[in-house]
Amino acid sequence: MSEQTQDQHSAVPQLTEEAPPAPPQAPFVLPAPPEVPATPPAVPAPPVKDRRRLRAVLRWTAAVVVFAVAGTGTAYGITRMDRTDVPGLATASDGRWDYPTIVRPPLPSGSPAPFADSNAAGAHYADLRALLLSAPRGARDDKALRGTGGWLATKDFLAEYARPADRTEFGQQLTDRGLRHIAARGWTTQDGTHTRIYLLQFDTAAVVDDLADGKLSQYNSPGYALRGAGTSVFDADFPTEARNSDIPGTYYVESKPYGAEQVRQAYLRAGDVLAVIIQSRKGAAPAVPFQQTVTLQSELLG
Numbered sequence: 001m002s003e004q005t006q007d008q009h010s011a012v013p014q015l016t017e018e019a020p021p022a023p024p025q026a027p028f029v030l031p032a033p034p035e036v037p038a039t040p041p042a043v044p045a046p047p048v049k050d051r052r053r054l055r056a057v058l059r060w061t062a063a064v065v066v067f068a069v070a071g072t073g074t075a076y077g078i079t080r081m082d083r084t085d086v087p088g089l090a091t092a093s094d095g096r097w098d099y100p101t102i103v104r105p106p107l108p109s110g111s112p113a114p115f116a117d118s119n120a121a122g123a124h125y126a127d128l129r130a131l132l133l134s135a136p137r138g139a140r141d142d143k144a145l146r147g148t149g150g151w152l153a154t155k156d157f158l159a160e161y162a163r164p165a166d167r168t169e170f171g172q173q174l175t176d177r178g179l180r181h182i183a184a185r186g187w188t189t190q191d192g193t194h195t196r197i198y199l200l201q202f203d204t205a206a207v208v209d210d211l212a213d214g215k216l217s218q219y220n221s222p223g224y225a226l227r228g229a230g231t232s233v234f235d236a237d238f239p240t241e242a243r244n245s246d247i248p249g250t251y252y253v254e255s256k257p258y259g260a261e262q263v264r265q266a267y268l269r270a271g272d273v274l275a276v277i278i279q280s281r282k283g284a285a286p287a288v289p290f291q292q293t294v295t296l297q298s299e300l301l302g
Helices: 003-011 048-061 152-158 164-178 207-218 287-301
Strands: 063-066 075-078 181-188 195-201 231-232 249-254 261-270 273-281
Touching: 152 164, 152 181, 164 207, 195 287, 207 261, 207 273, 249 287, 261 287, 273 287
Parallel strands: none
Antiparallel strands: 063 075, 181 195, 195 273, 231 249, 249 261, 261 273
């Protein structure tokens, strides 16, 4: 065989056994990122009325509100009143008092709360004496307001008013409207501020409204002058945050020039209960403790 023939044979490709082709693979695609809403889902807000009441409590107590087990009442855990005790508010105290924990007394089984829809009369079924605000820490108790068995005689309440004619007229109004009883508490703090709280209970909220709409709590000034008070006028500076939306109130402050002491007073319509809150102090009665006391007493009645 010639050299040329050998070269031709060697140029012929040799058949070999090849592996079958691999199946085609799907192209790799990055997974789509999870869809993110344009705005985060809104967290349901508490009802407007609850927000207002919570702001009021927090404003005057630096409190954490704790709802106790049903049937055991509602507790408001209250810390010290000094702003220096609140993180981030290391400033001087604004004058708030150091009240103990506030606990609403339990209702009798099956009884509605005073402002429940099923309670048309606005009746307080809890013991009225247990609805009185406790004195702040360090205060001296006013034993004269303890009464007998926790109930104060009507004449002792009426003694707050200056003119004998007013005491007679107001006393007759209480009798005509079927006053059931009066629970009272008082105290004097270290700075000399004297506080008195009177809870007058009637049969229905309508009776309380009728009494308050009369001469008792007029807009410009109270209908009956208190002992030791000169001219008292409507307190236009009483803050909205210190008010309870369920409990209408009228607030007065003695205007200058006042005598040996200044007097502040409030009349609150809490269903079938008329609450009368009075604070007086030699020189001047600070506004903040008065507003704080009104707020906390309103919470107990609400």
